Amino acid sequence: MQKYDPIKIEEKWQKIWEENQEFKAKKSAKTDKPVQKMFLAEMFPYPSGAGLHVGHVRNFSIVDALTRFYTQQKLDVLRPFGYDTFGLPAENYAIKTGISPEIATKQNIDNFRKQAKRLGFAIDWSREINTSDPKYYKWTQWCFLKLFEKGLAYQKESYQWWCPVDQTVLANEQVENGHCWRCGTEVEKKKMKQWFFKITAYADELLSEIDSLDWPEKIKTAQKNWIGRSEGAEISFEIAEAGGAAGGTPAARNERSGVSTVGETAGDRTRVLPNIKVFTTRPDTIFGATFLVLAPEHPAIVKIVSDDAREKVLEYCKNAIKKSEIERQENKEKTGVFTGTYAINPATGKKIPIWVSDYVLMGYGEGAIMAVPAHDERDFEFANKFELPVIEVIEKPETDEDVDAVSMSSGEKIDGKKICYHGEGKLINSDRFNGIDSSDAREGIINWLEEMKVGKSRVTYKMRDWLISRQRYWGCPIPIAYDKDGNPHAIPEDQLPVIHPEVSDYAPDSTGRSALAKAKDWLKVTIDGEEMTRETDTLDGYACSSWYLWRYVSPDCETAAWDPEEIKYWAPTDIYCGGDHAVAHLLYIRFWCKFFADEGYLPFREPIKKLLYNGYINAPDGKKMSKSKGNVIDPLDVINSGYGADTLRTYELFIGPYNEDAAWSTKAIGGVYRFLTRCFNLTFNPEKTVEAEVNVVIRNKTVKKVTEDMHRAGFNTAVAALMEFVNELYKNGASTEDLTVLAKLLKPFAPHLASEMLEELKADDEWPTWDESALVADTVEVVIQVNGKLRAKLSVAVDELADTDKLTEMALAEENVKKYLNGGEPKKVIIPPKAKLINIVV
């Protein structure tokens, strides 16, 4: 009696795989049949000091199961591995300990590699990449320069999210509910000159191609929401009057009495004033626009504000800009201030006041809106508070009264009519457009505004350009230098990579610049004979991961970021698996793909064909695992406790559907260990052997089930099918053929044990096929229903299945059926094809 010893078996096979370089990607030389390639990858990990956690194991095990499945099917498989190593944890550690991030990173990588090998993953270890290796980031810098050459990497001074603890600027995607995604500190706004990638140039294509992707629906929706496309119009409002003449507080107070006082003739204009452009999705409501609102950051404010109002307005703007996003959101009450200046509504020719309020955002549209309080709840609220006029221009259809009564903001009424209706309806108070349905009027009104040269149709996006500057040391240095006038110049390609200088203190300097600024010699650089100063910002880590999938095809290439021949063969990535970065990373990598496709470097426009988005593994109590809660399960502990890697991997795939969160169960993993022990015993301690024919049905059924499950990533049900097969073999006894099939099907999940079994059985690991005709037994069970309820079961020979008359006769002869028929005739007998079921209607 041999005992299943996973630790010993796993050690043996890991050594063999290492020596044979078993998983090295090979391009097949076969010419007789078209060989399919398969490029699989997980989202590469950030190698933390804590080592692999069970979440990594789940993620890697999914990719590993598929890697082995396709390898066993003799496809050309590429499954590389890498490390995403730039980032704050390593830098903070360096600041605290003085140990350089390179050294700490190297130690962490060594540990991760060792642990990944202990799990027996089928990784091509000759293709390991590390984003903080100069051989890698040389090409990250090259990518930056390509974008810079085309004007898609540019500098802009603007208000940016700033984390006061991490001392760095953050991208929109890295601000979660007004807090830093890393340290949780409340973020601030700071005006700085920053580098951006112009991702908005691809907004349309990023949006329109989403539907064609084989990605989970929730990721696609998240990306669509993020891009946030809105169709509407840009409308230009002329300034009616400069402050002094008719502005001031008393005039503003007069305005509150309503429509009657607006529409005075404009006073003398003493200055040339800019027009105010607004964006609206509802140009059909323009006749109801009774005031304009500018964002506090709007550059025109200082030019148009009246002298009387100037002090108050600038004070308001200053405070609003300083306020954090949280403070702005917490204060739900609308605030604002009148500029003392008026604009002309181009549709009505009437004078309307211009206000400033922080409910208008500078980053979207034009940073200015035309307020239509009758049909927009926010404008309505604002108008109520400051007693501004409300003009209804859309008549709510009476037919959908009930629906809209509910969606009304407050049920308040003016003149007995409900106000602030934001749906569609017939236009009123809209001059020549009266009577037209609002949805039909949009185009006509835009055309009319266009004829008057005051408006045009326009599309806007919520998505902003991608802020990539980071004031940190441990990132990819931006390959830029400034001349004495402060103009940016690309570091010439032959001077790449721009490598980190050695410093002794990794903390940012007092001005908020990264520690790179402390390396005085390094800062000096000569380009074309001119003395310049290097950029001290580094790139957002997401830049490094926006092209790594392509580096995998030729990780050692010294002449290009990726070898054109290799990329043509292997890319795009066929299956990509991860459980994070739904928007940021997966949007950025698509953006770079489209850019490099446009530049002729990539022969495809979407980088990832199929995306698998796996769920988290939570602690047994259902809560997130975290060091502070002390509920972390360490995968290496699980392995070393005697279960081994095969049990751990199989368990994590069996725990539930791969794309849903799951809670760790210390008990349930024992069931998987029992299952593997039974597989071992069937092979090494057989009690009886039987002919291959005995289990022919279940064997073929299992091959079919597992194969189909692998194609749809149904790992949990595939393991369940294998368990059923093993249970059956325990009952019936197993043939060599049964065991060979079992071992082959088991290999994607428990590769060490499966290899051990196949060696014993003297078999290769080629994926088995099933015989469809063998799936059908001689007799099948037919279910008899009366009025849809199960009343009896019949055993019917397969060749009699098609004989509906005979089946009906047999069914009606059943005692229990007779009981329900009560001597009468059935109204109807239904025998659906293929269903093995008869339904008798009485």
Place this chain on the structure above:
RNA sequence: GCCCGAGUGGCGGAAUUGGUAUACGCGUUCGACUUAAAAUCGAAUGGUGAAAACCAUAUGGGUUCAAGUCCCAUCUCGGGCACCA
């Protein structure tokens, strides 16, 4: 507020095309082996009921010979976006 996703035994979950609801695993109970325990093996296990049967897939309706699955409404939970004009 808007947009996704999901609600099935004591628990994790299965049911892929409308056709036997609860596969597989955990747990529990009983039995075998053992001086005993563990391990292992076998059996049972949605609820009520002696049985026949009835009731069960968040709730209420509907379509259908037949609904976990399709349609309408409601509730709850999870996720994304959120003063985006």
